[in-house]
Amino acid sequence: MGSDSIECVSSIDGMDEEDTARTQSSKPHGGAAPPAGIAPSTSVHELLECPVCANSMYPPIHQCQNGHTLCSTCKTRVQNRCPTCRQELGDIRCLALEKVAESLELPCKYYSHGCPEVFPYYSKLKHESQCNYRPYNCPYAGSECSVVGDIPFLVTHLRDDHKVDMHTGCTFNHRYVKSNPREVENATWMLTVFNCFGQSFCLHFEAFQLGMAPVYMAFLRFMGDENDARNFSYSLEVGANGRKLTWEGTPRSIRDSHRKVRDSHDGLIIQRNMALFFSGCERKELKLRVTGRIWKEQQNSDAAVCMPNLCS
Numbered sequence: 001m002g003s004d005s006i007e008c009v010s011s012i013d014g015m016d017e018e019d020t021a022r023t024q025s026s027k028p029h030g031g032a033a034p035p036a037g038i039a040p041s042t043s044v045h046e047l048l049e050c051p052v053c054a055n056s057m058y059p060p061i062h063q064c065q066n067g068h069t070l071c072s073t074c075k076t077r078v079q080n081r082c083p084t085c086r087q088e089l090g091d092i093r094c095l096a097l098e099k100v101a102e103s104l105e106l107p108c109k110y111y112s113h114g115c116p117e118v119f120p121y122y123s124k125l126k127h128e129s130q131c132n133y134r135p136y137n138c139p140y141a142g143s144e145c146s147v148v149g150d151i152p153f154l155v156t157h158l159r160d161d162h163k164v165d166m167h168t169g170c171t172f173n174h175r176y177v178k179s180n181p182r183e184v185e186n187a188t189w190m191l192t193v194f195n196c197f198g199q200s201f202c203l204h205f206e207a208f209q210l211g212m213a214p215v216y217m218a219f220l221r222f223m224g225d226e227n228d229a230r231n232f233s234y235s236l237e238v239g240a241n242g243r244k245l246t247w248e249g250t251p252r253s254i255r256d257s258h259r260k261v262r263d264s265h266d267g268l269i270i271q272r273n274m275a276l277f278f279s280g281c282e283r284k285e286l287k288l289r290v291t292g293r294i295w296k297e298q299q300n301s302d303a304a305v306c307m308p309n310l311c312s
């Protein structure tokens with residue numbers, strides 16, 4: 001089951017020449033040193049590392065009667081025994097270490113990816129969970145892929161490891177052919193990557209069960225952050241026999257999971273009957289021709305854009 005039961009035939013109209021810019025070259029990975037002067041000495045760093053789980057310790061930091069420290073997460077797990085000396089743990093805070101931690105300013109852990117920010121120890125975690133330079137998850141759906149990385153890395157990963165089709169150009173003409181349109185599994189889906197405007201976009205196409213009814217859905221995701229995604233729009237069209245369905249929207253960032261976008265119905269949804277109608281009279285085979293276009297929006301700074309799934 002799955003992707004190999006769908007055959008995908010694609011051609012590019014090649015009318016737009018403005019999109020010849022290539023994907024930006026990738027930044028060196030992990031090679032950069034932390035900004036000079038703010039890197040804590042290793043020993044302080046080691047002091048703040050929980051000896052049990054090796055994560056950074058945040059308050060409350062605990063210690064046993066002999067002075068062995070551990071983090072609050074580990075403290076709840078060790079049943080009141082110090083993991084280092086096996087003595088009773090009690091409820092002693094290590095205020096000195098908490099003070100040391102407070103005095104530290106540390107670079108964001110994604111400094112090697114380009115983040116220039118420096119934070120007081122305790123606000124670092126919060127920033128890192130939102131940092132624009134944090135790695136992206138692999139946008140490939142339908143499998144549990146745990147690969148993370150920056151965009152150039154993920155584009156290469158999609159091409160080489162998931163064998164995803166790559167296209168250059170901001171118009172496309174895609175044919176989805178499936179021999180047995182009666183079987184609709186949640187796992188039936190396709191991914192194509194489009195490179196245009198120096199950016200990459202994922203075109204998803206899939207069949208799934210919406211309530212009781214099987215539907216087909218196509219949508220575009222932007223390989224980058226939400227703020228940048230808003231600079232683009234796209235349209236999708238499917239039709240035959242003098243009828244057509246059109247969808248126009250803003251690509252969603254791949255920060256939003258594939259499933260989240262799908263479940264918010266933020267894309268072109270084709271009912272089964274309509275899909276069979278578009279496929280021709282025999283109804284033996286699903287044959288959908290999806291055309292689309294990606295374009296750049298005029299820079300528009302009035303922020304607060306509402307996502308469909310957040311509005312209801």
Ligand SMILES: [Zn+2]
Pocket residue numbers: 050051052053054055070071072073074075
């Ligand atoms: Zn710990």
Ligand SMILES: [Zn+2]
Pocket residue numbers: 064065066067068082083084085086087
């Ligand atoms: Zn101890």
Ligand SMILES: [Zn+2]
Pocket residue numbers: 108109110111115116117127128131132133
């Ligand atoms: Zn950062």
Ligand SMILES: [Zn+2]
Pocket residue numbers: 138139140145146147157161162
């Ligand atoms: Zn992957």
